[in-house]
Amino acid sequence: MGQIALDIHCEECPIRHRAVCAKCDSDELEQLEAIKYYRNYEAGQSICWAGDDMEFVASVVSGVASLTQTMEDGRTQMVGLLLPSDFIGRPGRQQSPYDVTAVSDVTLCCFRRKPFEQLMHRTPHVAERLLDMTLDELDAAREWMLILGRKTAREKIASLLTIIARRESQIGMLPLTGQININLPLTRESMADYLGLTLETVSRQISALKKDGVIHLDGKRRFRIEDFQALVAETGDDTDGGMIA
Amino acid sequence: MGQIALDIHCEECPIRHRAVCAKCDSDELEQLEAIKYYRNYEAGQSICWAGDDMEFVASVVSGVASLTQTMEDGRTQMVGLLLPSDFIGRPGRQQSPYDVTAVSDVTLCCFRRKPFEQLMHRTPHVAERLLDMTLDELDAAREWMLILGRKTAREKIASLLTIIARRESQIGMLPLTGQININLPLTRESMADYLGLTLETVSRQISALKKDGVIHLDGKRRFRIEDFQALVAETGDDTDGGMIA
DNA sequence: CGCCCGGTTGACTATGGTCAATACGTGTGG
DNA sequence: CCACACGTATTGACCATAGTCAACCGGGCG
Structure with missing residues (x-):
């Protein structure tokens, strides 16, 4: 369950400027560096089960993880898709209310909970950044409520693809014009769990969007978008770029 | 649009111990007191439209407000139901991405955004409390994603009623046993907007739950629950009280 | 009194779910 | 090298849940 990886220096960390540590000065960064450790998970591995004690909080350094809720009878809903720089865990609470799973191979930058909480009290920059990130996540969750409810x-499929495309372009500093490639390391079933659909419906709608020339598939998990606006038009959202997330 | 009300002293404020100010000592409270002002809205009034500049952030003192998103073609989804002590607005952002509406008559305790943000930098207790509240809201939003998606x-109806019952019992310090009365100042249409349903389906399902003796109606907006566990059993959630919100 | 708003109920329909058969790709073992 | 199995994806036939459209009810207010 996650072996120790070679240490990366914070200064050259790929998520240095987007993660909880984004606002830290070099002094604060040193304090974080002192208590951090890396952990790797293979695709499919569980990072934490709902109800488990979590002895750490963490940032996703690379890969994709998911937060899911499951009902007694097995219905499941994904409630968060964690991409690089996203934060896992909640200061002040030891148990995760969600299953956290590595969707692809994942590397986490972990901090033991107690030291991290103490550090948060001392360094307002971490708390500030965490508040900002949490508010962003809240916005994303609310955008998702619209998708799920209406x-x-x-x-829904078009919305998922545009959201991932936007996030990938943000992280990689790429433009959302011309041909776009989306790597979506989710199975049809995971997409269904995220979108509140069945995997059959996901498959059918992807086929339909493909038939209509809105998207193209390179393999099963790689999408090619020739015309991003055409995809956005399929989401039902305002076309005029006035987006929240 | 909201006349000034008589001032309440923070010390005797009904939401003193649950709102953003919950962790403040008397010194910090004085600073807040200096920049606060009250504002009233009538049921149905808009507090703010999506895209509007918000010159203030605020706590709900009494009444119920809603956050909603609307699509171009008119489909709407409620993404938050704000009860007393809940916070409106986001520090560091001047525009609300949502419509904020007074569902019942509402009193807000407002702070102009700029002074509040400065105060947040000086008084970590406010920032800490806001982080806690935001994390709670994020949990609530994720619970709602399960409701909407699965x-x-x-x-959905049963879930809405149990959530409101839990919140009302928390605020009023009442037990969730014996006969429970739920005041739900929402029209059938608002419930539908919250639950991702049509108002007809809401009406039908309420009728069905009534026919089955799970709930009783006192008028249209007042529910009486004889057996809370029976209602919980209808939500599809774990029965064993291991709830998130 | 009559209108309007919110709510209920009914008849019919459509979207997406269920169940099942089939396809495809990759790794394993004969 | 091929055969097979397993996991993932696609497609089809049928069905159920919730949506649509419409009629009607009842209370409050001008």
Whole structure:
């Protein structure tokens, strides 16, 4: 369950400027550096089960993880998709209310909970950044509520793809014009769990969008978008770029 | 749009121990007191439209407000139900991405945004409390994602009622046993907007729950629950009280 | 009195779910 | 090298849940 990796120096960390540590000065960074450690998970591995004690909080350094809730009878809903720089865990609470799973191979930058909480009290920059990130996540969750509550299956698929495309372009500093490639390391079933659909419906709607020329597939988990605006038009959202996330 | 009300002293404020100011000592409270002002809205009034500049952030003192998103074609999704002590607005952002509406008559305790943000930098207790509240809201939003994505219409109605019952019992320090009365100042349409249903389906499912003796109505907006566990059983959630919110 | 708003109920429909058969790709073992 | 199995994805036929459209109810207010 996650062996220790070679240490990366914070200064050259790929998520240095987007993660909880984004606002830290070099002094604060040193304090974080002192208590951090890396952990790796293989695709499919569980990082934490709902109800488990979590002895650490962490940032996703690379890979994709998911937060999911499961009902007694097995229905599951994904409630968060954690991409690099996203934060896992909640200061002040030892148990995770969600299953956290590595969707692809994942590297985490972990901090034991207690030292991290103490450090948060001392260094307002960490708390500030965490508040900002949490507010962003809240916005994302609310955008997702609209998708789950009011969008059609086709709109849901299109929305998922645009959201991932936007996040990938942000991280990689790429433009959202011309041909876009989206790497989506989710199975059809995971997409269904995220979108509140069945995997059959996901498959059908992807086929339909493909038939209509809105998207193209390179393999099963790689999407090619020739015309991003055409995809956005399928989401049901305002076309005029006035987006939240 | 909201006349000034008589001032309440923070010390005797009904939400003193649950709102953003909960962790403040008397010194910090004085600083807040200096920049606060009250504002009233009538049921149905808009507090703020999506995209508007918000010159203030605020705590709900009394009444119920809603956050909603609307799509171009008119489909709307409620993404938050703000009860007393809940916080409106986001420090560091001047525009609200959501419509904020007074569902019942509402009193807000407002702070102009700039002074509040400065105060947040000086008084970590406010920032800490806001982080806690935001994390709670994020949990609530994620619980709602499960409801929207995976629950049946009947389960959705039951879930809404249990959530409101839990919040009302928390605020009023009442037990969740014996006969419970729920005041839900929402129209059928607002419930539908919250639950991702149509108002007809809401009406039908409420009728069905009533016919089955799970709930009783005192008028249209007042529910009486004889057996809370029976209602919880209709939500599809774990029965064993291991709840998140 | 009559209108309007919110709510209920009914008949019909459509979207997406269920169940099942089939395809595809990759790794394993004969 | 091929055969097979397993996990993942696609597609089809049928069905159920919730949406649509419409009629009607009842209370409050001008």
